[in-house]
Amino acid sequence: MVFVVLSPLLQQWFKISDKKMIMAGVTVVGVAGLIPMFVSNYPVILLSRLLLGAGFGLYNSQCISMISVWYDGDVQSQMLGWRAAAEQIGQAFCLWVAGLFLTFSGNWHMPFLVYALAFIVLVFFAWRVPDDSAVQREAADEAKEAETAVEDNGVTKISPLVYVLVLFAFVLCIDYVGLENRYSGLAVAIKGAQYTGASNFLSLMLIGATLGGLFYGTIHKYLGFGTVYLGLGLMALANFMIGLAGHNFWILTAGLLMVGFPLQLVSPMIFDLLPGLAPAKNQPMATSLVLIGFNFGAAFSPTVAEWTNRLLGKPLSGFDLAAPFPYYGALLVIIAIIIFVSRRSSTKR
Structure with a gap:
């Protein structure tokens, strides 16, 4: 989270292009990720995890903002959806590969070899992606201020609505991660302490999220901003199903499987709105702020769920895990x- 904020600032201070910043971040991920393969010292491993997070933070916002800068219209929406789908596929694939390394080696060090994939990505990225640097764009902007105003659709500073989207992202992630965290406990409450199949359904949840990303571009093409209402409606339905499932395991599981799809309809839409809310040169910063919203939502999801249980006077166990x-x-x-009322009001004006 710290380096998600620092990344756009570092890029401006050192005048590093988007491509070079991403390559630096991926290099840090590869090196830091592999360190636990060779050491058993816990403080060193913990430090490597912190460096790993810093590496992700260095390039996370640029990977999204580059789409907003390079593409527009339906193509931009489709690319944002594909990025969201690739994120889910990558997460599932890397977990699977790491599991294979552990199974065949029997050595806890070996799963960290999965981070060597970062160097394959690095080579492919360096080879295929043009170096359309933020520095070059900024220089072009300074030379052609009139053209910049047209390219940025008249946007000269970051809109306050960006901070509303940050809060929106925070709420979405609290909900999604909360469902993910508490499903296993609820499944055990229904099936009994011997039940060990929850991980299979959590994997299927990732597949639902992947499909949401893949189909986001098509759905957005036909529904436009209505995609947000569809996504929020389906997410709300998933929450009601889980909260009211009681002893019914299949209603509980259907709610879990449903929630990933609409999340990947709403989260790409948030990034899809950013080009109209910040100038091109500030897109990495606007994207970073929204990513911080998602990250803080994930970090505080267990705490918010616990507070909700306590406010409702419900214990943190059994079926009461569904209370929030x-x-x-x-x-x-x-x-x-x-959102609907606000948009109607602004349209009437």
Whole structure:
């Protein structure tokens, strides 16, 4: 999270192109990720995890903002959806590969070899992606201020709506990660302490999220901004199903499998809106702020869920683990209504 914020600033200070910043981040990920293969010292391993996070933070926002700068219209929407789908596929694939390394070696060091994939990505990225640097764009902007105003659609500074989207991202991630974290406990409450199949359904949840990313471009092409209402509606329904499932395992699981798809309809839409809310040279910063919203939502999701249980007077065990989700669902419905009313009001003006 720290380096998601620092990355655009470092890029400006050192005048590093988008491509070089991404390559630097991927290099840090590859090196830091492989360190636990060769050491058993816990402080060193912990430090390598911190460096790994810094590497991800260095390039996370650029990978999204480059799409906003290079593409527009339906192509931009499709690319943002594909990026979201690739994220889910990459997560599932790397977990699977790491598991294979552990299974065949029997050595806990070996799963970290999966980070060697970073260097394959690095070579392919260096070979195929042009160096259309932010520095070059900024120089062109300074030379042609009039053209810049047209290219940026008249946007001269970061809109306050960006901070609303940051809060929106925070709420979405609290909900999604909360469902992911508490499903296993709820499944065990229904099936019994011997049940070990929850991980299979959590993997299928990733597949649903992947499909949401793949189909986002097509759905957005036909529904436009209505994609947000569809996504929020389906996420709210998933929360109600989980919250009210009771002893019904299949309703609980259907809610879990449903939630990934709409999340990847709404989250690309958030990034899709950013080009109209910030100038091109500030796209990495705007993207970084939204990513911070997602990251903070993931980090504080267990805490918010615990607070909700305590406010409701519910214990943190058994079926009461589902207590927060009907309220999360209601909050998503309220957000959808607020967005709808706000857009109608602004249209009438």
